[in-house]
Every structure is written in C-alpha cells, then in structure tokens.
Amino acid sequence: MISEILPFWSKYWHYILITVATYVYVMWKSGKMKSDLQDYDNEMEREIPSEEAEKCASNEEEPALPKDLQHIPYKYQRPSEAEMRKKANEFFEIANARRTLRFFSSDPVPKDVIREIIRAAGTAPSGAHTEPWIFVVISDPATKTQIREIVENEEEINYRKRMGKKWTIDLQPLKTNSMKPYLTTAPYLILVFKQTYGILPNGTRKIHYYNEMSVSIACGILISAIQYAGLVTLTSTPLNCGPALRLLLGRPNNEKLALLLPVGYPAEDATVPALERKPLSDILVEID
Template sequence: MALFSTLTPVIVAILCVIIVFLFKNSKWTECALAKKTVHLPKESKPWVDEDLQDDTEINSENTEDDDWIHDAGEEELPHIPYAPPRYPEPEMLERSQQFYSLMNQRRSVRFISPEPVPRAVIENVIRTAGTAPSGAHTEPWTFVVVADADTKHRIREIVEEEEEINYKQRMGDKWVNDLQRLRTNWVKEYLDVAPYLILIFKQTYGVLPNGKKKTHYYNEISVSISCGILLSALQNVGLVTVTSTPLNCGPQLRALLRRPANEKLLLLLPVGYPSNDATVPDLNRKDLNDIMVFV
C-alpha cells in the first residue's frame, strides 16, 4: 500500500504525459487539415472553369521575366525608325466612322451555314490575330483550326455533355419548370455545321531552349486582345462566329487535340457564313456616354 502510495504520483504523471501527447496529436491533425483545406476551397461554383484558374502569375516561381510594360526582350533589341501611314484629318474621321459601322454590324451568331469558306481567308485571319501585342512579346497563343468532321463532332459531344451538366445543375436551383426552353441551349448544332472551329489556347508558360519554364505574364489578357483582333478580321471578311468559353471542357478538348500541358483552352469560336435564316436577339449596345468618361 505504501509502495502504491509512493507510485501514485508517477502513474498520474505518466497518464498526464499520455494525455498531453494525445492532445498534441489531435491538434496537429486538425492543423494539417486546416492547411490543406484552406488551399483547396471546394465550393460548388458551377460557372467557374477550374481549368482556367491556373493563377499563372501568382504561383510561378520564375522571376526571370519582365512584365508587360517593361518588355525586357525588346530592350535588348536595336531600334529602327517607325513611320506608319498618316491620314489627313477628314480621311481619319471618315475611316474611324467606316470602321465603327463595320464593327457595329458584328453580332454573335449561332446559326452558321455549312458552306465551305476558303482556307486562305482563315489563315489570313489567324495571321492578323497574331499581330496582337503581348506581355514581353511572348505571343502566348495557339489557334487550333478544326475542319475535320469527326473531330468537330467529338468536340460537339464533349461540349454538349458538359453544357447539359451545367444547365441541369443550375436548373435544380431555379429553372426546374422550364426544361424545354433551356434544352435548346445545350444543343450546339453549329459545332457540327460550321466549316471551321477555332479553339484559342493561352500558353500559361513557355519553354526556354535550356528546358526551363518561362512565365507568360498577362497571358490571358494578351490572348483575349488577340481574340478581339481576330473578331475584327472575321467581321471584315463577312464571316460570323459566337465567342464562347466552354465551361469545364478544357482538359477533354486539350486531350482530344493533343495540346501540351502549358496550353489552356480560353475560347471556342465556330466560324462560317451566317445561314440564310440566321437570327440574333434584338439587343442594344450602350451609348457612348455610358461607356466613356472624358477628363
């Protein structure tokens, strides 16, 4: 009994040490989980294309490059004189008016004719898109032009499958009673019909001759600007398209088209003549005063 009495504090101490250890471990697990889950906030946001959330600029560990305005690559090049054509003021005004009229006729068109379009025209349109400025002149774009019927059909299947999921997920919340009207939206007949599909990939990084990765700063802005020039070039030759961002189809389409890991699908444009019965929603654009502020 005396021995037990003497040992009691020792036993209690051992028990307490065990308790402390258990506590410590349970806390560590919680911490480790917290660290993991905070990095990956997995909420249901069906409209966010996770493949595009690459945060190239944020996660990159490459600090070798300049950003857009610094243009390190350009600094090292010799300069040459630049004297583009100059128009007298009345001609300038006339040209600005004509180009506005041309572009103001542009609409997103979902009714595309299957008639063939000369490939040389498409090539010139892509060349034109390639004249866009880009961060440090990285030209971070790849235009995949699909004319092959089987590949177009496979693209349609991938896009429609994902679109149907997108619509049904959202319908669960709000549009349960309106199945029939929405149904027409995930059916993308134009993906089969249009003579060309142009899939625009942004290159999130480049690969240097020594095999190292080179960050492409502002690649999404650069590629989108290039797309704006592409839309101007299409409008200029009388072709139509609809600017689409196929939600969550990027990885499947990248695999189908065998694009490398640094290329992410930004936009998909079906291109052709408008069909004879093409219609567009009767919408208006904002007035100049609603988009411009003069200081």
C-alpha cells in the same frame, strides 16, 4: 438597480445607439477593405511572377528577348483629320454590324482566308512580347463531331446544375441551350489556347506575363478580323470542357482553352436576338 439604469437609458439612448452603430460600421468597413485588398493581392499575384516562377526561367540574368535587340525607325504616315474621322466611323460600322451567330451554313470557306484572319490575331500586343497564344483550326468532320460531343455533354450538366438558376434564367432570352449543332455545321472551329507559360528549347519554363489579357486582346482582333472578312462567329467559353478538348487535340499542359469559335457563313434563315447596345454616353467618361 433597474430603476437606476432605465432613466440613464432613456436619457442617453441616442448616444449609445450612435456609438454602437459607429462601432459596427467601422468593423464592417475594415473587414471589407481587408477583403478588397486581398482581391487586389490575388490579382497581382496572378500577374507578377513569384520568385519560384522566376527560377523556372532558363537564365535569370538573360532577358527572354535578344539583349542587343535592334530599335528601328517606325514607318508612319499621319492621316488628315477628315480621313481619320472617315476611318473611325467606317470601323465603327463594321464593328457594330457584328453579331453572335448561332445558326451556320455548312458552305465551305477558303482556308487561306482563315489563315489570314489568324495572322491578324497574332499581331496582338502581348506582355513583354511573349505571344502566349495558339490557335487550333479544325475542319475535320470527325474531330468536330468529337468536340460537339464533349461540349454538349458538359453543357447538359452545366445547364442542369453547374450554372445555377439565375444564370440559366438570364440566358433564356438568348434561347441558348446545351445543344450546339453549329459545332458540326460550321466549316471551321477555331480553338484559342492561352499558354500560361512558355517552354524553352532546353525544357525550362518561360514566364508569360499578363497571358490572360494578351490572349483576350488577340481574341478581340480575331473576332474583328472574322467580321471584316465577311464571315460570322460565336464567341464561346465552354464551361468545364477545356481539359477534355486540350487532350483531344493533343495540346500540352501549359495551354488552357480560352475561346471556342465556330466560323463560317450564317445560315440563310439565321436569326439573332434584337439586342440594344449601350449608347456612347453610357460607356464613355471624358475628363478634359
């Protein structure tokens, strides 16, 4: 029997191998595609409101914005190409000078400047103009101390066990750790909350389409406005601190912490890691 199989195997082994390899590849590929599709579905699920969420809206037949919303002429003055080039370059220089600061001065900053910066952030586009953000500005020293305690306690656990070895190794060159003295040194802390849904005056929920993306854009404008005003900040997303900070600040359930930003002047002896940014050729694909 074996003597019959062996010549067959030795003659056709490459066909058998190709068949088995093709089978394994097809099975792997179909499983991967399924999981890719699942990821896509999950993504869509997060953004397209479910029927149940739709029912939360006060009146399904009425749009959230006024039905008879006026459409007005857009005021616009077209710049010359030379002006455009100058402005685009000026903005690049401003954006390029921005750095994440981890050493702050305690020098006071005028409150109206902070208000104006937040006004700028509030101009961000948002899904169906839902404006799903709220900015909590803290200058009260006692509240800053409480925030620092919450963040440092959680960060101590994050660094010790939640973040994992690779994450903490990747952070080593930036010299970050669980101690966050800037949370009490900086004159302001801005906590950006995203409203995952709105609450209408009659208590029913309003759907906030693409709230994550809308708030991220607002945060980008906020950070740029801070930089443009001549101040500095540190973009931070303190892991596992959201619920405690929300409760401390008396914010409602529909709000989730997106970013925590200390804002102020840099300390006189502040340093920043000498990071390089990707050149344009690495981040731009042009299809003409």
